[in-house]
Amino acid sequence: MTGLEHLVVLGAGLVAGIMTSTVGVSSLLSFPVLLALGIPPVVANASNAVGLTPGAITGSFGYRTELREHPRVATTIIGTCAIGAAGGALLLLALPPGVFEAVVPWLILGTCLLVGAQPRISSWLRRSAAAVPPDEHTRLSPVTTFFAVLVGVYGGYFGAGSGVMMMAVLGFGSHLEFRSLNALKTLAVLACNLVASVVFVAIAELDWTAVVLLAAGSIVGGYVGARIGRRLNPTLLRSLIVVVGVTAAVRMLTS
Template sequence: MTGWEQLAVLGTGLAAGVLTSTVGVASLLSFPVLLAVGLPPVVANASNTVGLVPAGLSGSFGYRQELREHPRATVLVLLTCAAGSVGGAFLLLALPPGVFEAVVPWLILLSCLLVGAQPWISRWLRRTRNEPTRLRHDMSPATVVFAVLTGAYGGYFGAGSGVMMAAVLGLGTDFPVRIVNALKTLAVLAANVVATIIFVVVADLDWLAIGLLAAGSVVGGYVGARLGRKMPPTVFRVLVVIAGVGTAVFMLF
């Protein structure tokens, strides 16, 4: 990489860190930049995952107050997404590139639809429950299953995994947006950490790109957490839908 390309990757890491802790589509920005500076797709994907781990760490630290409020959900999100990520990381290494290209954009678009419609869906779900006024602060078995699947997708590719987790948590629980943002950031971290352990052992990585992404993303992740905890619910949903649709369109075309 030239000096200007290195600077571009560093700046991309900063912006991707902010996206990790807010709308959850960091790879939409960072993955194409790594391709643009000459990394092969699989190397770029694996290096991108490793380079964004510091964003998840600093973002989760920024959300530490929110994560302490619901320790049971925090532990469940951590474990389910880490477990799912193991399978996703091995799929990335075992399957030919592009296997999920026809399916993933539509999954992201569905997640965007669910996030956008979440207030209406949640009200309908509350009316159908025996205890419509009781808030759901525990993850149901179905929510846990979808969290594992989201973790698997995060380990495989990751673009839009934060949007998917926001949809899972938004429909499966009654947490406020700041808690969803915190848990979503932790989910991305869990998936990336497990995938990183696997990639470091068996994958080809570009350590210069990883170092530059990491240096920028560790700052961006914390800044994003400060923004995300103050973000109004409507603004959060609008930004998630816009970012998710952008991700899907990018992957389709």
């Protein structure tokens, strides 16, 4: 890489770190940047996951107050996403390199649709669960836990939009405040990236220059994003998620 390309990857890591803690679609920015620099798709994907892990760590640290409020849910998220991500990372390395590029845009569009419809569906769920004891409102059901595992698989496989998916899963399967959902979404991204990174470092080919530059940028961006995400209006944050997700999916489909 040239000096300018180093700066581009560093900047991509910074913005991706901010997006990890806010809209949850960081890889939609950083992954295409690595591809544009000529890094092979699977190598770029694995390097991207490893490089953005520090941003998810600082983002989760920035949300530590919210995460302490729901330790049971946080523990469930870590466990389910870690298990799923291990399978997803191995799946990525086992399948042909071009497979995930074909399916990812449609997965992202589907999750954007879920997030956009979430307020109306959640309202119906709250009315249906009016008789449920208050302490059950923040406990994940077996069905929600199962879908959290699936999000973990996707996060380990590719990860772009996994934060959006987790927001949708938690929004439909719990009655947590939106700021708590955002914190748990960031924790889910951390669990996915961390476990996938262990697999990739052990058996995948990585571009270590890209990894280091993304990590340096995402460390700062993740913490800054947590500060921003806590203060965003829920409607505004949901709108940003949909706009960014749809835009990225359309670009991937038309590229």
